[in-house]
């Protein structure tokens with residue numbers, strides 16, 4: 001019997017497995033695909049802190065030092081900084097290296113093993129897979145946004161799901177160190193779109209709320225508006241982002257992490273930073289559980305308390321910002337753009353921390369004109 005069974009060898013499963021195996025636990029990982037990282041569902045934008053926390057060196061395709069934020073009326077706020085804001089990485093390679101790292105520390109990864117169901121009893125957990133049964137003392141659900149383990153806990157679907165579409169086009173970006181973010185109901189209702197330099201090609205993507213048309217239709221609009229209508233598409237990707245959290249992330253002998261736990265930044269949809277922050281907390285709570293021989297909900301509640309404390313700004317603060325953003329009409333978004341179009345505001349925005357973008361909210365609200373515009377625009381949206 002393994003000590004810990006992890007379902008899913010995405011970043012959340014592989015990092016949890018590596019940290020647990022490195023601290024001496026016997027870990028088995030079930031991954032339904034035969035290899036890591038494919039299909040890709042990610043834009044691949046990460047900060048240097050995330051790269052460090054993954055514990056591996058991904059392939060960096062470009063370094064992003066600036067962004068052009070385009071508002072629905074065409075106003076563009078350009079944000080620049082001397083140091084990198086983020087990196088565009090090869091996400092498939094990241095997943096492969098994170099899985100390899102887990103295996104190097106002794107985690108056994110069973111590729112092509114799909115977990116179909118599980119049951120918990122007084123002695124442990126039984127996982128049913130396409131190749132038989134596995135027993136373990138406890139399990140970690142790292143099975144992504146469509147997590148069957150999360151929903152098995154009852155009333156535990158993500159509060160909101162964004163749908164995304166991306167295309168890699170065979171054209172070098174004119175600005176190899178800048179990304180473009182567009183807002184507006186015509187191209188990306190309820191979220192935003194992006195154009196990211198990826199070295200010899202460009203990645204164009206969009207996410208929309210689930211109440212809107214299929215994201216592929218919006219991706220076409222973004223490509224038209226951004227001047228990529230005739231560009232050769234090398235590859236297309238889709239994907240969903242669970243946003244707003246889930247009801248619970250633990251139960252007896254069970255913890256959830258990553259998209260399965262709804263650990264996603266609500267402003268940007270990024271999931272890698274929350275995973276890197278949650279995984280060490282998961283390891284510590286699991287190790288304590290083994291020391292105490294206590295695998296009850298009461299013990300595992302410590303994990304949820306821990307990660308919520310650690311990620312409060314970027315998840316709960318982000319959810320509050322997102323609620324406001326989704327209430328705004330295009331006119332409201334344009335008014336915000338006008339209020340932020342000053343050297344002082346751009347200086348604050350250039351210090352944005354992509355891992356917790358709420359870090360700029362306080363300083364921005366301190367600027368004359370910004371707070372009154374926010375209040376005016378929000379009042380208009382509510383009334």
Ligand SMILES: Cc1cc2nc3c(=O)[nH]c(=O)nc-3n(C[C@H](O)[C@H](O)[C@H](O)COP(=O)(O)OP(=O)(O)OC[C@H]3O[C@@H](n4cnc5c(N)ncnc54)[C@H](O)[C@@H]3O)c2cc1C
Pocket residue numbers: 007008009010011012013030031032033037041042043044045046113114115116142143144145148164165166205207238239240241257258259260264269270271272273275
């Ligand atoms: C369009 C888009 C763009 C994004 N861009 C970014 C970005 O730029 N930066 C960022 O930080 N985040 C981004 N994200 C979010 C990020 O991709 C996710 O948060 C991240 O992949 C979550 O990792 P995970 O390990 O929890 O889940 P996943 O990466 O989904 O891994 C889950 C794994 O579990 C396996 N699995 C599922 N069910 C089972 C089962 N029953 N049995 C066995 N195996 C199973 C799957 O095959 C998969 O390998 C983006 C997401 C989308 C959709």
